[in-house]
Amino acid sequence: xxxxxxxxxxxxxxxxxxxxxxxxxxxxxxxxxxxxxxxxxxxxxxxxxxxxxxxxxxxxxxxxxxxxxxxxxxxxxxxxxxxxxxxxxxxxxxxxxxxxxxxxxxxxxxxxxxxxxxxxxxxxxxxxxxxxxxxxxxxxxxxxxxxxxxxxxxxxxxxxxxxxxxxxxxxxxxxxxxxxxxxxxxxxxxxxxxxxxxxx
Amino acid sequence: xxxxxxxxxxxxxxxxxxxxxxxxxxxxxxxxxxxxxxxxxxxxxxxxxxxxxxxxxxxxxxxxxxxxxxxxxxxxxxxxxxxxxxxxxxxxxxxxxxxxxxxxxxxxxxxxxxxxxxxxxxxxxxxxxxxxxxxxxxxxxxxxxxxxxxxxxxxxxxxxxxxxxxxxxxxxxxxxxxxxxxxxxxxxxxxxxxxxxxxx
Numbered sequence: 001x002x003x004x005x006x007x008x009x010x011x012x013x014x015x016x017x018x019x020x021x022x023x024x025x026x027x028x029x030x031x032x033x034x035x036x037x038x039x040x041x042x043x044x045x046x047x048x049x050x051x052x053x054x055x056x057x058x059x060x061x062x063x064x065x066x067x068x069x070x071x072x073x074x075x076x077x078x079x080x081x082x083x084x085x086x087x088x089x090x091x092x093x094x095x096x097x098x099x100x101x102x103x104x105x106x107x108x109x110x111x112x113x114x115x116x117x118x119x120x121x122x123x124x125x126x127x128x129x130x131x132x133x134x135x136x137x138x139x140x141x142x143x144x145x146x147x148x149x150x151x152x153x154x155x156x157x158x159x160x161x162x163x164x165x166x167x168x169x170x171x172x173x174x175x176x177x178x179x180x181x182x183x184x185x186x187x188x189x190x191x192x193x194x195x196x197x198x199x200x
Numbered sequence: 201x202x203x204x205x206x207x208x209x210x211x212x213x214x215x216x217x218x219x220x221x222x223x224x225x226x227x228x229x230x231x232x233x234x235x236x237x238x239x240x241x242x243x244x245x246x247x248x249x250x251x252x253x254x255x256x257x258x259x260x261x262x263x264x265x266x267x268x269x270x271x272x273x274x275x276x277x278x279x280x281x282x283x284x285x286x287x288x289x290x291x292x293x294x295x296x297x298x299x300x301x302x303x304x305x306x307x308x309x310x311x312x313x314x315x316x317x318x319x320x321x322x323x324x325x326x327x328x329x330x331x332x333x334x335x336x337x338x339x340x341x342x343x344x345x346x347x348x349x350x351x352x353x354x355x356x357x358x359x360x361x362x363x364x365x366x367x368x369x370x371x372x373x374x375x376x377x378x379x380x381x382x383x384x385x386x387x388x389x390x391x392x393x394x395x396x397x398x399x400x
Contacts, residue, residue, distance in 0.1 A: 044258070047257050047258070048256050048257050048258055048259055049249070049251055049256065049257075050256075050259075051249060056248050056249065056250075057247050057248050057249075057370075058244070058247070058248055058365070058368055058369075058370035059248055059250075059370045059371070061368060062368060062370065062381055062383055065381065066383070069400075072400050073390075073393070073400055165258070168258055168261060168262060169258075170257075170258035170259045170262065171259070181262055181265070183262055183266070184386070186384070186386040186387070187386070189389075190273075193273070200269075200272050200273055
């Protein structure tokens with residue numbers, strides 16, 4: 001039992017997109033599974049008083065600049081998604097629905113959502129885009145559409161958001177390894193060092 | 201003309217304390233002067249809607265944990281100052297007053313303020329502590345006290361805060377190299393890479 005990394009994120013978080021392209025490699029390096037747990041930060045932001053990053057005066061301009069600079073540094077295609085910021089309700093529900101059958105497939109789906117949104121500028125806030133991307137992975141679109149409206153899937157997402165908040169998650173991306181929290185894409189090297197040194 | 205690094209900070213920012221212990225070494229590495237520019241973030245926070253870090257729900261608990269974890273990692277003594285968070289009015293004014301005569305001496309004073317607050321838990325919000333620390337550097341306490349109340353020193357600080365805001369400074373620590381902004385202690389490695397690669 002070596003534990004696992006929980007990767008919390010909001011699909012509407014550009015820094016989560018960067019992290020999503022790297023976190024599984026970090027898990028492999030340390031022989032640890034990475035559990036992806038998409039959440040909706042809107043409700044948590046209400047409690048912390050946080051505003052959507054790019055809409056904050058001064059900080060928003062800086063963040064826009066820093067995102068583009070970071071993307072160039074790590075050589076990753078990057079554009080702000082259309083309809084940004086958005087509530088990624090359909091994508092989150094689809095993720096947990098797919099995860100019931102296959103966590104690996106759910107991760108592939110989540111990565112495709114990120115790429116569709118931040119590389120291809122497809123409207124990932126649109127349930128139809130979500131259904132199309134799940135179909136492309138071989139899922140039956142006749143089942144995905146209704147699944148996004150099913151009470152049990154809605155409930156599962158609500159539970160995930162509530163559990164995340166209980167664990168102290170307040171931003172995206174957010175990593176938890178054996179109750180040790182790491183917030184932000186910038187903290188990936190810290191998480192890496194923590195796993196290497198087994199804490200300090 | 202190789203430019204310079206402007207180091208903006210609020211004495212009431214623990215991450216600025218970490219940065220203050222490292223930034224001059226980074227400047228030396230790249231052969232660049234580092235200009236320390238203490239500011240008061242209170243007025244800027246009102247515009248961005250930011251709350252003092254440790255008073256923010258969820259985020260505050262995380263920050264407290266992250267500060268202690270970071271201090272252990274870099275092996276730096278660390279405690280939250282008394283009366284935290286505080287408005288570092290006297291320390292800022294003293295800095296700019298000392299800088300008029302000697303920027304190097306002003307930097308030594310600022311470092312001592314940080315160490316007094318974050319290592320020795322002296323009350324650095326207290327003008328008397330500020331006067332004592334400047335006296336310890338050889339400054340005439342009979343001049344420092346009145347200087348902290350002089351209109352021209354007050355005006356200089358106001359101008360610095362206003363100029364910082366014009367340049368997009370919204371947090372602490374904040375570094376600017378030739379108009380390129382870097383926010384946060386976590387961005388020091390990015391600034392280092394930027395200076396090495398001459399941008400990207």
